[in-house]
Amino acid sequence: MTDTTKEPRVMNRADFRDDFADRNEVHLSWVGDSATTMNVVWKTPDAATALGARIRETGAAEWQPVNSTVRTVVETGAVREAAFTGLKPQGGYEYSVEIAAGAWTEAREFATAAPALQRFAFNVAFVADTGLVGRRDGLTNGTARVIQSIADYRPLVTLEGGDFAYYDTDRRFEYLEDAIDYFFNQMEPAFSVAPVQPTWGNHELMPFLQERIEPWLDRFATPDGRDDIHCYSFDVGHVHFVALSAWEMWEAIPQARIDWMIADIEDAQRRGFEWVIPYMHVAPFADGTNHPSNLELRAQLGPVFERLGIRVVLTTHDQAYERTFPLRDVPATNTPTTQALSGYGEGEGTVWVKVSPGGKMSNINKSFSTFANETAPAWTAVRSRTHHCWAKLEFADDGSLTIRIAGISGDPAEEEVVLDELKLFAAGS
Known part of the structure; x- marks a missing residue:
C-alpha cells in the first residue's frame, strides 16, 4: 500500500545537489573475500576521464594506485568501481578516490575481516x-x-x-x-x-x-x-x-x-x-x-x-x-x-x-x-x-x-x- 496523494514534483537537480555538495556517493562493499579485499563505488561527473582510487595501510606514507572501471553511465554522470585486493586480514586501511583528474576525496578508513571460519570479535x-x-x-x-x-x-x-x-x-x-x-x-x-x-x-x-x-x-x-x-x-x-x-x-x-x-x-x-x-x-x-x-x-x-x-x-x-x-x-x-x-x-x-x-x-x-x-x-x-x-x-x-x-x-x-x-x-x- 502507498499514499495516493500525488502533489507535484518540484525539486530540481540544482536544489538537491547543494545539500551534499562535498559528497560523491562513496560507498564500500565486499564482493570478494572479506579478509583480503574491499570494493569502492563512487560517482563522477563524466565517464570519459580515466580516474582511479588509491589505498595504503593506516599510518603508511605511500599510496598504492588502483584502476577503476565504469559500472554504468547515467544522465548525471558515471558510477565507478575499484577493487582493492591483496589486503591483510584484520588490517586497517586508508583510501581515497579520484573525482576529477588530480582531484581526490578526503582519506577514509576501513578494516578487513578475519579469514573465513576464524572466530573473532x-x-x-x-x-x-x-x-x-x-x-x-x-x-x-x-x-x-x-x-x-x-x-x-x-x-x-x-x-x-x-x-x-x-x-x-x-x-x-x-x-x-x-x-x-x-x-x-x-x-x-x-x-x-x-x-x-x-x-x-x-x-x-x-x-x-x-x-x-x-x-x-x-x-x-x-x-x-x-x-x-x-x-x-x-x-x-x-x-x-x-x-x-x-x-x-x-x-x-x-x-x-x-x-x-x-x-x-x-x-x-x-x-x-x-x-x-x-x-x-x-x-x-x-x-x-x-x-x-x-x-x-x-x-x-x-x-x-x-x-x-x-x-x-x-x-x-x-x-x-x-x-x-x-x-x-x-x-x-x-x-x-x-x-x-x-x-x-x-x-x-x-x-x-x-x-x-x-x-x-x-x-x-x-x-x-x-x-x-x-x-x-x-x-x-x-x-x-x-x-x-x-x-x-x-x-x-x-x-x-x-x-x-x-x-x-x-x-x-x-x-x-x-x-x-x-x-x-x-x-x-
Missing part, C-alpha cells in the same frame, strides 16, 4: 526503511540521526534491509536517478567507512511504486549470487550472512529462492560456520497494522529454519520494533521455548527480529505502525513503536552474539536509548 549494523532526509511531509525526522549513529558506531559491515528512497511519495524528485543519487550521498558518512551489503524491499521491486531494481543494482556492488532471484551470501570470519530477497508483502516467495537459500545454508554449515544469519525485508512475524505478518512467508521459512538450526533472523518492513522469543513449530503453533528475554542457547529455537523504521515513518498512518493487538501475541518478547531504530550485532571472541537495538527519537534533544538487548550463547556453551 566484530560488530555489524542492520538498518532499513530510511527514506531520504528532508521530506516535506516530515516523515523522515529520524533519518539523519540514524545515519550519524551508525557512522559513529563504526561497524565492520552494514546490512541494508531495503526500502531505501521511497521515491513514489517523496515528491521532491522528478527522476528516480536523482533520488538514488540523494540516497547514496546522505548515506556516505556510514557507507564510506564500512561495506554495505543490501537486500531489497518492496519499494525497489514493486512496479506500481514507480521504482525499478536495475538502477539500484547498478549502484550496489554485491557478491556473486543468483542474479535472477536477487539473492547472495558472504562470509565474515566465523559468520555466514544470507541476503534473501523477500519483498512480497502478502504472498509466498518463489520456490527458486527457497531452494537457493537451503543449498547455500547447507553448504555454509558443511564448511563449518558457527553462525548463519539470514536477513530480508518483509517480516513473517509482525503485529503492526501497516504491514502485518506475511503468513505465507512464515509457512515457507519456519520449518526450514528450524530444520537447519537457524538461531536468529533479521527482518524489517513494518514501521515498529518487534522480536520474538526463540520459537519452535512455526507456523503451526509458534511455540516459545522460554520466557526469558535473553541468554538463549543452541537448540532453543529461532528468534525473529523485526527492525524498523530506520528513519522514515509510514505513509499509511503518518507515524510508527500501530499494533493490531493491545496485548502482544504470545510469541512476542519485546516490542516498541516509539522510536526509529537500527540493530547492533556484536560477535564476541567467545563465539556469543549480543544484539542491541538503538532507539532514536525524531527530536534531536532526546538521547539515543536501548530498546532491547538479547544475548545468544555460542554453540556448545
Whole structure:
C-alpha cells in the first residue's frame, strides 16, 4: 500500500545537489573475500576521464594506485568501481578516490575481516526503511540521526534491509536517478567507512511504486549470487550472512529462492560456520497494522529454519520494533521455548527480529505502525513503536552474539536509548 496523494514534483537537480555538495556517493562493499579485499563505488561527473582510487595501510606514507572501471553511465554522470585486493586480514586501511583528474576525496578508513571460519570479535549494523532526509511531509525526522549513529558506531559491515528512497511519495524528485543519487550521498558518512551489503524491499521491486531494481543494482556492488532471484551470501570470519530477497508483502516467495537459500545454508554449515544469519525485508512475524505478518512467508521459512538450526533472523518492513522469543513449530503453533528475554542457547529455537523504521515513518498512518493487538501475541518478547531504530550485532571472541537495538527519537534533544538487548550463547556453551 502507498499514499495516493500525488502533489507535484518540484525539486530540481540544482536544489538537491547543494545539500551534499562535498559528497560523491562513496560507498564500500565486499564482493570478494572479506579478509583480503574491499570494493569502492563512487560517482563522477563524466565517464570519459580515466580516474582511479588509491589505498595504503593506516599510518603508511605511500599510496598504492588502483584502476577503476565504469559500472554504468547515467544522465548525471558515471558510477565507478575499484577493487582493492591483496589486503591483510584484520588490517586497517586508508583510501581515497579520484573525482576529477588530480582531484581526490578526503582519506577514509576501513578494516578487513578475519579469514573465513576464524572466530573473532566484530560488530555489524542492520538498518532499513530510511527514506531520504528532508521530506516535506516530515516523515523522515529520524533519518539523519540514524545515519550519524551508525557512522559513529563504526561497524565492520552494514546490512541494508531495503526500502531505501521511497521515491513514489517523496515528491521532491522528478527522476528516480536523482533520488538514488540523494540516497547514496546522505548515506556516505556510514557507507564510506564500512561495506554495505543490501537486500531489497518492496519499494525497489514493486512496479506500481514507480521504482525499478536495475538502477539500484547498478549502484550496489554485491557478491556473486543468483542474479535472477536477487539473492547472495558472504562470509565474515566465523559468520555466514544470507541476503534473501523477500519483498512480497502478502504472498509466498518463489520456490527458486527457497531452494537457493537451503543449498547455500547447507553448504555454509558443511564448511563449518558457527553462525548463519539470514536477513530480508518483509517480516513473517509482525503485529503492526501497516504491514502485518506475511503468513505465507512464515509457512515457507519456519520449518526450514528450524530444520537447519537457524538461531536468529533479521527482518524489517513494518514501521515498529518487534522480536520474538526463540520459537519452535512455526507456523503451526509458534511455540516459545522460554520466557526469558535473553541468554538463549543452541537448540532453543529461532528468534525473529523485526527492525524498523530506520528513519522514515509510514505513509499509511503518518507515524510508527500501530499494533493490531493491545496485548502482544504470545510469541512476542519485546516490542516498541516509539522510536526509529537500527540493530547492533556484536560477535564476541567467545563465539556469543549480543544484539542491541538503538532507539532514536525524531527530536534531536532526546538521547539515543536501548530498546532491547538479547544475548545468544555460542554453540556448545
